[in-house]
Amino acid sequence: MKQQTDYHADLQAIRSMMQRSSKFLSLSGWSGVMAGIYGLLAAYIAQQQLGFDPTSLESAKLSGMEAYDALRGMMLLAAILLVLSIGTAAWMAQQKAQKLGEVVWTAASRRLLADLAVPLLTGGLLLLALAWLGYHVLLLPASLLFYGLTLYQAGPVTYTALRILGLLNIALGFLALLITEHALLFWAVGFGLLHIVYGLFIHFRYEK
């Protein structure tokens, strides 16, 4: 007859297998912190260097070149931010998985990516369309809203704390929509500060 420890080990094996096969936990906390730092830097550059102000962009729509240049700079900045953040996250996930003797490219991570692609691409295309049509005042709120939705969607497949992060970003998106003059500040909180807080939380809670 089997011993108690065997039954215990059986249950433990079941639990770990269900988690390992269905959840993607390789996402490193530090990559969240890094993404937050990039986000804060981007917000700073947008304000100091490009003089980004969504409300003035709106009114300056007709005056032409200056507003256009500022917008182009912003788009470039956003693209760099996106590539840097995703690149860092992917690289750190690879490192973390390697350390734990696991692989990054599993059924769970494939499903996560497929799930995230829909809200993220929808948001990205919407942002391009808004910029194209001249609704500049909506750019920051929309980016927060769709990013929040994406994170909320990712929650069940990875750390549940991501759901809360998503909801907070959605709330900030609405604030940015209603209080336009501080939109960049809300954006910096969502993409900068919250990332850092989340990253530290994951690190000290799960990676210590």
Next chain:
Amino acid sequence: MKQTLAQLHKAFDSRVRLGLMAALAANPQLDFNSLKEVLDVTDGNLASHLKGLEKEGFVQVEKSFVGRKPNTSYGITAAGRLAFAAHIQALEQLILSQKKP
């Protein structure tokens, strides 16, 4: 005690099969390679366990094509889910009953 032991399903005797059922219970569908990866077993080993569980009616096989490559994915059946839940409950009960002197 005897009662609970009898509730441990024979089909879930090995650790590989427990892992297999756990992975299938937690995912809507998994293909052969994903299962192999997560369980860390050989092709032959996995195939024979899958066959056994399929015979019990706990696992269903779905064959399809991805482009031209055949792709076999596996899912848990309703009967399989029930039996697995009962098995886990029996395990928990055994642990509880052994804790008491």
